[in-house]
Amino acid sequence: MKRSLIVIGAAATLIAAFVAGAYFYTARQNAEVTTAAQSVDSPFKRVGTPSMGNPDAKVEITEFFDPACEACRAFYPHVKRLLGEHSGKVRLTLRYAAFHEGSDYVVKLLEAARLQGQEIYLKTLEATLSAQPMWAEHGRPQPQKVWDALASTGLDIERARRDMERPEIAARLQQDTADIVALKVRQTPTFFINGKPLRNFGQDGLSFQLREEIAASYP
Template sequence: MILRSKNILLMALATLFLISCQNSDTEAQSSASADSDKLIITEYSDYQCPACGYFHPIVERLKQNMGDDIEFRMRYFPLNSHRYAALAARAAEAARNQGKFYEMHSMLFENQEQWSRSSNPAMAIVNYAREIGLDMNQFTDELNAAETQEAVMQQRQEGVSKGVNSTPTFFIEGEKVDPLPKSYEEFEAIIQKHLEQQQG
């Protein structure tokens, strides 16, 4: 009887530990907005994708006009069909390490046609890093670091696990936006509907 009780206790402790490990990543990701009522919009995006480039100014306008009510979260999803998409994602991640993710993110989308069609996209991206004032030694080291590659691929795999197979793909509070809105006005209306449901 004593042995059986010990086994039950050990199983309970093991189960508790497993649950805490499974929840740890989710808690870390949501902690920034745990005290916020903002609507969370997650975008899986590819820096070399023309459709993602089209949505970039739409997203920026939504953030500007609805920023008190919404929070956009960018996730890397470099497509295999885009040769330099993973490189661009690594550049954004390396810039994040120096507190300048948004600056690199904007550079890559606003100059998408130039660097993606350049004879040397890597050099163009390095020049963007220099232009936004990054420490170039740190940037070049981290651009090719295994940790940076892993961070990008983890986000891509997260997207795959949610059924993402094209870019851009948006989720509003975990619900996939399908079909994609064709304009700012359509996207704003979708968000407004979710806000009303959240407040109601």
């Protein structure tokens, strides 16, 4: 009996230590992100990043996004709906985190599409996400197949193939990679709202924290 109580007590102590460790790690990480956000070279103040919504909105969702990520695909309609519900008050900035094999190719394609205008970019983005199961199968990605899904987007495909290799696109992706390291982004999607990490991951957590930030920014 005594022995079992000792084992239970030891297990409880280990769990408490783990929870405390996780809490302090998260608190330290959040403090580091806040410091980075307020720095002169803030990762949240990059010129030329893809965005949607009112550019003068007081509330900004920053999403680190991988076009091969199933969770990013699942979140996209929800994020788009939030932009519509809070029209004029919220903008979305997309940053690329090409963690999956083959997704760096598709990221360059998306940036090449953006050179053809915002409407073409959004159509290409949505067609790419819709076709994700076709080209982004885990373990056997075939990113070249994504072109087959873009015929109805209006994208000038030959131009996009050339533009993918433009040096400014490579430079933008290098900047995203550096900011991923600075902000300790380890998974996609990762969201920040006005530079603050998402407290509770999930669609409800995103919606709740967004409403909080809107209420604070538009009293």
